[in-house]
Amino acid sequence: MHRLVLLLALLSSAAASHAADLSIQVDGARGDGGSVKIALFDSADRFLKRPLHSASAPVRDGGATFALKDLAAGQYAIAAYHDADDNGKLDQNMMGIPVEATGFSNDALGNMGPPAFEAARIDLPQGGNAIRITLR
Template identity: 55%
Template sequence: MKATALLLTLASLLGLPAHAADLRIHVDDVRSGAGQIMVALYDSEGRFMKQALHSASVAAVQGSTTVDFKDLPAGEYAFAVVHDANANGKMDRNFMGVPSEDYAFSNNALGKMGPAAYADARFSLPAGGAAVRVSLR
C-alpha cells in the first residue's frame, strides 16, 4: 500500500501525463484490398520523411482503411501514407522515380516534384486526441 502511494506521488511530481492522445487516421480512396496501408508519423520538420517517430501497417480495405496510433503526447505531427498494394514493404516507383503506388500526406498536402513540405502537412494533435481523413492519390 505504501509503495503504491509512493509511486503515485512520484508520478505526480514528475509531471507524467495521466492520459496521452490517440490519433485515428481514415485513409480514403483505397482502390483495392490488396496489400497493406503503411503510415509513417513524424513529430518535427527535421525528421520528416527521414526518421519516423512511429509507423504502422494494416491490411488494406477497399474504399477506406483506418489506422490508429495510441498514447501520443499532444503536439505537432505530420504523416505520410502509402498503399503498398504488392506488400513488398516499400513505395514502388517507375523508371523515372515517380511513385507507382498511391500515397497521401496529412492535410492532403501536395508536393511539387517530391513529397509535401512539413509546413503543409503538419497538424496539431490535442490532448483529447483526433480523427483525421486523407485521400490517396
C-alpha cells in the same frame, strides 16, 4: 522508498493525462489487395526520414483505419501509401516517381515531390483528433 513509489506514481499519472489519441482514416487505395502503410513524424527534420511511429493495416473497402494511442499533444505530419503488392516498400518508376498511391495529412500536395512538413502538419490537442487522408 515510499517517496520514490509515490513520485513515480504521480509522474506516470501526469504523463497519462497529457496523452492524446489520433484516429487516421486512409481512403483511395486502388483495389482491396495489399496494405496501407503510415508513418508519423514529429518535426520537419525527421519528416520522411525517421518516423516517430509507423503502422500497417490491410486494405478493406478501399482504405484502412489506424488508431494511434497515448501520443504527446503537439504537431505531427503523416505520410501514407498503398503497398499494393505488399513488398514493404513504396514502388517507384525509373524516374523515382511513386507508382503506388500516396497521401499526406491535410491532403497536402508537393510541387514536383512530396509536400513540406509545414503543409502536412496537423495539431494533436490533448483531447485527441481524427483525420482523413486521401491517397492519390
